[in-house]
Amino acid sequence: MKILITTLTAFGLLVATLSAQPPQKPLAKKLLPIIDMHLHADRANAQGPPPIAICAPFPYWPDRDPRAPSLDYVMTFLKKPVCKKPLWSPMTDQELMTQSLDILERRNIVAVASGELDVVEKWKQSKPDRIIPALSFNVNDGVPVEKLRQWVKEGKIAVFGEMGDQYRGVTPDDPAYEPYLGLAEELDIPIGIHIGPGPPGVAYFGPETKNYRARMHSPLSLEEPLMRHPKLRVYVMHAGWPMIDDMVAMLYAHPQLYVDVGIIVYAFPRAEFYRYLQRLIEAGFGRRVMFGSDQMVWPQAIEKAIESIEAAPFLTAEQKRDIFYNNAARFLRLNKDGKIN
Ligand SMILES: [Zn+2]
Numbered sequence: 001m002k003i004l005i006t007t008l009t010a011f012g013l014l015v016a017t018l019s020a021q022p023p024q025k026p027l028a029k030k031l032l033p034i035i036d037m038h039l040h041a042d043r044a045n046a047q048g049p050p051p052i053a054i055c056a057p058f059p060y061w062p063d064r065d066p067r068a069p070s071l072d073y074v075m076t077f078l079k080k081p082v083c084k085k086p087l088w089s090p091m092t093d094q095e096l097m098t099q100s101l102d103i104l105e106r107r108n109i110v111a112v113a114s115g116e117l118d119v120v121e122k123w124k125q126s127k128p129d130r131i132i133p134a135l136s137f138n139v140n141d142g143v144p145v146e147k148l149r150q151w152v153k154e155g156k157i158a159v160f161g162e163m164g165d166q167y168r169g170v171t172p173d174d175p176a177y178e179p180y181l182g183l184a185e186e187l188d189i190p191i192g193i194h195i196g197p198g199p200p201g202v203a204y205f206g207p208e209t210k211n212y213r214a215r216m217h218s219p220l221s222l223e224e225p226l227m228r229h230p231k232l233r234v235y236v237m238h239a240g241w242p243m244i245d246d247m248v249a250m251l252y253a254h255p256q257l258y259v260d261v262g263i264i265v266y267a268f269p270r271a272e273f274y275r276y277l278q279r280l281i282e283a284g285f286g287r288r289v290m291f292g293s294d295q296m297v298w299p300q301a302i303e304k305a306i307e308s309i310e311a312a313p314f315l316t317a318e319q320k321r322d323i324f325y326n327n328a329a330r331f332l333r334l335n336k337d338g339k340i341n
Contacts (some may be wrong), residue, residue, distance in 0.1 A: 029107045035328035038237055038262035038292025041115035041123040044096045047297050048078050055083035056266045061200050090298040093097040097123055099299035105132040114162045134159035139176040145183050152187050153190040158340050160184050161192030169213025171221035177213040195219045196238030218243045219250045226254050240260050244279050251285045258331045260292030266304040278314050286319050290328040
C-alpha cells in the first residue's frame with residue numbers, strides 16, 4: 001500500500017505532536033530468521049506530514065460522506081484513527097530508519113527494502129546484512145532501462161519494486177511495462193508488483209491516483225506478461241486481495257508465481273486476512289506465500305505483522321516457517337551468505 005497524499009501535504013495541516021513508540025529492548029535469544037519481502041525504505045513524510053496513524057488492524061473501514069471534501073476522508077485515516085491503539089509514525093527520516101533497522105536486528109529479519117535509490121542506499125549502508133535493496137518506481141516515470149541495468153550491475157539494486165503502477169491506473173499487461181519486464185527477465189532480477197489494495201477510496205485522494213480502479217486488484221492482468229516472459233521471477237504484492245479466485249487460478253496456472261501478504265497481514269480486519277490466507281494455504285499454495293509487512297512509516301507494523309502470522313490458528317509450525325523464511329529464500333535463491341542468486 002502506498003498512500004500518496006500529495007493533496008494532504010499541500011494543505012500543510014496543523015497536527016498534534018504525538019511521539020512515536022520507542023524501540024523495544026532486544027530479545028534475549030536469537031530468533032529464527034525472517035525475510036520481509038515488502039518493507040519500504042521511505043522518508044518520514046512519504047505518506048503525509050508526520051505524525052500519522054494506522055490501525056493494526058483496522059476494526060472496520062470508515063465510511064465516506066460523499067458531500068464532504070475527499071480530504072476529510074483522508075484525514076480520518078491519517079489523523080483520526082478509528083481504533084483504540086493506533087501506531088503513530090516517527091517525526092524524522094532518521095527515527096524512521098533507526099527504529100525500523102532496530103526491529104530488523106532484534107527480530108533477525110532480512111528485508112527487501114524498496115524506495116528511492118538514495119534512501120535505500122542509506123538504509124543499506126546502516127545495516128548491510130539486513131537490507132536487500134529494491135528500487136520502487138512506476139513504468140511511466142521514464143526510468144531509463146540502461147540506468148536500471150547499470151544499477152543492478154553495480155549492486156545498487158537487487159529487486160525491482162514495489163511497482164506501484166496500479167495507483168496510476170496501469171496494470172502489468174500495459175505496453176509500458178514491457179521494457180521493464182524484459183529487463184527483469186534478462187537480468188534474472190525478481191520483480192514485485194502491487195496488485196491489490198491501496199487505502200479505501202484512494203481513487204478520490206487526488207490527481208495522482210484518480211485512475212485507480214477496483215478491477216485492478218485482479219492478478220489476471222499478469223497472465224499475458226507471464227506467458228511472454230516465462231523466466232520472470234515475479235511476486236504479487238498484497239496477494240491480489242480480495243480477488244481470491246483469480247489469485248488461486250493464477251497460482252495454479254503459473255507455478256512460478258509467488259505472493260506476499262503486505263498490509264493485509266497487519267492492517268486488515270484479522271478475520272478477513274485469516275480467511276484469505278487460509279484459502280491460499282488450503283488450496284495448496286503454502287509454498288508460495290511469503291511474509292511481507294508493507295511497513296511504510298510505522299516501524300512497529302513489522303512486529304504486528306509477525307504477530308499476526310504467529311497467531312494464525314490454522315497454520316502449522318512448518319507452514320509458518322515456510323511463510324516467514326523458506327518460501328522467500330527459495331524465490332530469491334538466497335545462498336548461504338544471504339545473497340541473491
Ligand atoms: Zn503496495
